[in-house]
Amino acid sequence: MAKLISKSDKTSLAIDREKLDQAREILGTKTLAATVDAALDEVIALAARRRLLERIRREGGIGPSLAEIRRLREPRVAPRSR
Numbered sequence: 001m002a003k004l005i006s007k008s009d010k011t012s013l014a015i016d017r018e019k020l021d022q023a024r025e026i027l028g029t030k031t032l033a034a035t036v037d038a039a040l041d042e043v044i045a046l047a048a049r050r051r052l053l054e055r056i057r058r059e060g061g062i063g064p065s066l067a068e069i070r071r072l073r074e075p076r077v078a079p080r081s082r
Contacts, residue, residue: 023035027042
């Protein structure tokens with residue numbers, strides 16, 4: 001999808017063509033601008049995934065805690081019928 005780029009957003013870069021070709025193939029892009037834009041999106045998404053993983057590590061993982069697992073494994077006592 002083409003994005004509008006203002007004149008102030010344009011710049012000159014020295015780019016490693018081999019890296020560009022590899023990134024273009026991985027990202028499925030056709031133009032230099034699309035490749036750079038998609039690569040920036042991937043870096044931003046990677047940072048978000050890293051923050052999520054760090055939060056999961058810090059909070060002890062996902063899913064029930066060990067105490068919750070033990071509670072769930074306890075046999076249920078059926079209510080008495082009258």
